[in-house]
Amino acid sequence: MLSLRLIPLVLCALFLSACARSPVVQLYDGPAKSDSQVLTVRVPSEIEVFTINGKEVDGVNTFFATDFKELKLAPGRYEILAYYKELWQLDADNHDIVKTNPANFIVDGKAGEKWQLDYDKPANVEEARALEDSFTGQAINTATGEKVAAKESNLILKRGFLAPITGEEVSTASSKNIAPQQSASPAPTEPAAAAAAAQPAPAASYLDTLKAQWKQATPEERREFLQWISQ
Template sequence: MRNLFCVVLISLLAGCAQQGPVKLYSGPERSASQVLVVQVPADLEIQSINGQKVAALDNLVRGDDQQVHLLPGEYQIDAYYRRVFDIGGMTHEVVRSRAATFNINGQAGETWRLGFQKPANLDQAREMTKRFDAWAENPRTGQRIQAQEGAVPSSVIGQLFSSGDAAPRDRNQSVEPLGYAAPAESVAPALMPVSAAVAPRSPVVQPAQAALPHSDATLTTLQQLWLLLTPESRKSFLEWAEQ
């Protein structure tokens, strides 16, 4: 099953590699001297930047390093190592390290690179699920900031369920630096209607929760997961479902 999953994964995502830098700020294009450039090695997969998932970085298979262009400022980048190892013939193994949080506070015109201790073989790559030695480095100044360890990798089944969203995300989104405050539009008090000042606030509409699509494929997946459960796990699940 693992081999089949790897083959399908590579076939579906081999064409997802993006060319050129990824622009993650609003407004017109800026020159390299006006932005913060973050270089991402090919084997690193970004989960989020400042807690925000970025659809433009959903490239599970890349052949080259990637450049991300951001506004100058402070960022926390959550990323992990992922690589498909060929262990003979049609047999492959996907290795994913535990996550790491890279802390960068970059100025305009600076370039930072996400680095990590590259494994020399499959056994060393497997060890990265326990400990991921990574850092952010400024190649010009030599400054290096050690990354903070994050969560351990989820199971293959967990990755399948967490990799998709209920609705497509905007691929033209922007990520603001930490503590960034957009300039607010000012309204002269003398021009503001009295009714606007005392009007009750509209109720906040809560976003809809993500849900799996209702389809035969979803049903089949749930049925297969049910077959993998032990009798004790099935009993616990049924008790939870009746609550």
């Protein structure tokens, strides 16, 4: 909860940060292309992107400078870990920033398509707080109306005072260019599906999760973990 004395400083910092960022973010190599050549993903300003295809990306988040931001991507499949974050006024003197655990939004789009990340907007701060451990949503193809439900990420983000405002957990970017994943293949026949089910899950997905959780861990938690694996 934020006191009245801190609100002006917080709002100034957020305003300056938001104004310094464009609501349109190019996340592919090379010069800018027309919308007919790229995949556009519109993200509401209340939704912050944690990772895209397992990579942290700088410049994709704004706080309230615009109603949305648009991510311009190469056509293909993307897993977008994103969470809800919003500043709520509790009374004349106090505000609260509500931040949820992330959900995994799946977008598999072609050139020229526009998708939007969507969620059930809370009507008040109590409803917003109820989303902290159960945030979900869907990706919507704005032309066809196709909807893809977001999946649980099983990640838990810190909810301290500094983290949700400075975005420290997503501030160290590995790249500003995100390559698409391989698009989903047609449903396999029954024998092929059974064989695929017998195969172990790709190690990279677990590795990405471990990396993300390591970055969120406190120094004490990291020490305890290292002691545990050395036993």
